[in-house]
Amino acid sequence: MTTYRQAWRNRGPAAWLLSATLIGSYCVLYWTSWLDPIAQGLGLRNRWFLYGLLYTVGVGGGGLLYLRRHGSSRYNRLRIMTNFGIQAIFGFTLPFVMPLLGQPEFYFSYLWPLKYDILYPHTLAGLPTYLAVYAILGATVVAPVLALSFGKRWYCSWICGCGALANTFGDPWRHLTSSSTRAWRFERLAVHTVLLVAFAATGVIAADQLLSSKSAAFSSFAYEVKQGYGFVVGALLAGVVGTGLYPLLGPRVWCRNFCPMAALLGIIQKAGRFRIRVKRDMCISCGNCTTYCEMGIDVRSYAQSNQSFTRASCVGCGMCAHVCPRGVLRLENHAPRARDKARQGLITADF
C-alpha cells in the first residue's frame, strides 16, 4: 500500500475539491428540487431515487476498489459484497418497487434510532402491520440481541448503508481518522449527546402525537423538535458533514461522532460477547492497526500492552486484524470477559 504517496488521499487539492463538491451536492439534494427533473428524466420517481442510484454506484465502484486493496481477506470480501447486496436490494430496488405493488416505500436496512421517524406513532399507524411490527421489533429486539452476540458490527459494518458507503467509497481516506485523545474525548461527548437528543426527540414527538395535541404550545414545540432534529442530525450531520468530509477527516465522521444508532449499539456491545483478542507479546508497535482503524481507536496501545479489548466505537470492520503484519489481533464473539480487565502492559499505561 502506498497510501501516503497519493495526494488526493492526503488532503491535497483534489481532496479539498472533492469535499467541496460533495458538500455542495448534498446541499442541492436536501434543500432544492433541482434534481427532480433529472431523476424523472431517468425514469426515477424523484431526486431521492437518483441519490439512491448514485449511492449504490458509489458502494459498488468503491467496493471494487476496496476489494483490489484489501480483498485478500475473506472477512473483508464477504463483508463488502454483503454491503453492496444490501444497498442494491434494500437500499434501492425494494423501496422503488414496493410502491408499484401498492406497498409503502420502506427501507428495511435502516432501523430506529438511525431512521429516527420510523417509530413516531403517526408513521407506525400509516404502515401495514407487518412493516410496523418489523420496525418495532427490529429496533427493540433484533438489533440489541444481535449486538450482544456479535457486537455492533453486524449492523454498522455489514448492513447499514452509511457504513457501506464509508467502507467502500470512503475507504481510501480511512487513515485520516484521528486517533488522538482529543478526538476520542470529542467523540464520546458528541455521540452520546446525539443519542440522548434522539431519545428525547422521539419521546417528545411520540407524546405529542399520542396526546393528539391537547396543548398548542407543546404541539408547536414538538414540531420544532422534529424539524430541528431532521435538519441538524438527519441532513447536516449525516449527509453534508458525514459524507462531505470523507476526503478530509476520514469516512466515519458521522458514524463515530454523531450516529445515535452506533452510540446505542456501542453501549450494548460493551456488555456483549464481541471483543478484539490480542496475542501475548507479539506486537511490534508498528501502528498499522491504529493508522488504518477507521474509528480512530488506538488499537496499538491495547496490542502492545497485551490487552484484549472491546471499545464501544469499534464497528468490527476487521481492518486492524487484516493489516497487522504480525497477526496479533483477532475479532471474536466469545469473550471470557474477566480476562480482559487487567492491563498487564505498560506503554501508554494508566498514569
Place this chain on the structure above:
Amino acid sequence: MHVVIVGNGIAGMEAALTLRQRDAEARITLVSEESDHFFSRTALMYVLCGQMCHRDIEPLERGTYERLSLERVRARVTAVDPERRVLQLSDKLPPLSYDRLLIACGSRPRPTPFWPGYGELEGIGHFVTLQDLAWLETELHLSTGHDRPPREWAHLEHTTDDSPYQRREAAATRRGTRARTPVVIGGGLIGVEVVETLLSAGLSPTFLIREDWFWPIALDERESTWIADRMRHHGVDVRLGESVQRFEGTDGRISGVLTDQGGHDADLVVIAIGVVPNTGWLEGSGIERDSSGGILVDEQLKTSAQGVWAAGDCASVRWFNGWVRPEQLWYTGRDQGRLAARAILGDEVRYARGTWYNSAKLMDIEYTTAGLVNMGVEGEASWFFEERGRVRSTTRIVHVGGRVVGFNFLGRRWDHDLCVRWIEERRPLSWVLDHLDEARFDTELVPPLRIPASARSPVASPP
C-alpha cells in the same frame, strides 16, 4: 536520584516509563542521538512504502515526556566514565552526571566486509535508523515522503564518524532521477522488508543472497523456496548462493555490483547483512563486552561497572538454551527495559527467557515460529505438511522421539502462546496434530486447516 538512560528506543523508553510509574520523584533523563521522540524501528519499512506517515510510527503522544517529567537530551554520548559517573556529550553540551546509568543504545548495521568501493561511492547504505530511512526515501522518491519528517527527526550536525545516525547524501539527488536498478544484499528479515518496499515503489530489485536458500537460520529449503518463488513472481531477481566481491562506480556514484557469478547494474545498493551492538563509544570505559560488542550483563542486567545497567539490543544476555548473545527483538527489548528499571530501583529481579518464539511477514506470507526450529537438536525429526487449497500454508513440527519441540508455520496465523505451552508440556506429535486447530489464529471465516489421514500416517507415538 538521577537516572540517565542512553537510548530512547523501546528498551530505554520502557525503562523510563517503569521508573516513573514506580517513583514519582526520581529525575529521569533520556539521551538520544537519533530522534527526539520514541518511535517504532520495526515500522521503518511502512514509512518507506508510504503505508504510514512519520508520525504514525510514534506509539506515544508527543506530550508524554512533559506529562511524566521525563527530561530529554538530544546528543551523542561520546564517552562514559563509570568511576566519576559522568557522560561526555557531543554538540558542545556540558557533561552529564548520573547516579544510575542504563545503556540501551541498540544496534548498528554489521560492519561491511572488505568490498572495495564501499565508503567511497554514493548510493550505498543500510536500513536500520531514521537517517537511513530519510536517505532511502530520497533515493526512491527524491523527497522524504508525504509529511516531511518532523523537524526533530533530523540528524545532528556534530556527531562522530562511527555514528549510525549520520546523514547520508543520496545519489539520486545529484543525479536528479530516482533509483531504477536497486540491488539488495543479504537474505534476512531486513533484506526482505527492503525488497518489498522497492516492489511497492514500482521497482524490480535484484536480491543477492550468499546462502543456498533464503533465511536458512529460520526456514528449511521447502519453506524458503516458496518465499523465493513468491518474490520472483512479483518481479524480484532472487540470486541464491551469490557473493558480493566489489562495487563499481562512476562519478562517485554506485553503478554496479560485481559478484562471484558476474555483475549487476545498480544505481542503489542496500546492505542488509544484520546488525551488531552499537557500543563502539564504550571503548575505554572499562565496561566489559563480548566479541560481538554486546555488553555483558548478569541476571539483573547489571554490567561490569558499578551503577551501570544495560538492556535491549546492546546487551548480551543468557538465552533459554544457554547461548550468551544479544536478543535483537522488540518484545525482549521491552521486557529487558522494564526489568532493568526494576533492578535500578533495587528490586530482586532475574532475567530469564522462556521458550523462543517470533513472527514475521515475508512478502505477503505470514510466518510464526516457536521452540527449537533449525537449532540442530540431537535426534530431531520434522513432520511437514503443505496445504494447497483456498489457503496456501506450510506446517512444520519438529519433534525429538515423538515429543514436539518446535513449530514453523507459513501462510496462516497461529497462537504462539499455545504452541509454547505444548512444547513445555512435552506433548506427543499425534496429540498436537489432534489439537492443532485450537492454536489457529486466522481471521474469521478463513477455512480451517484440514490434515488428511494420509499425511498423518508417518506419525509414531512416543515410547
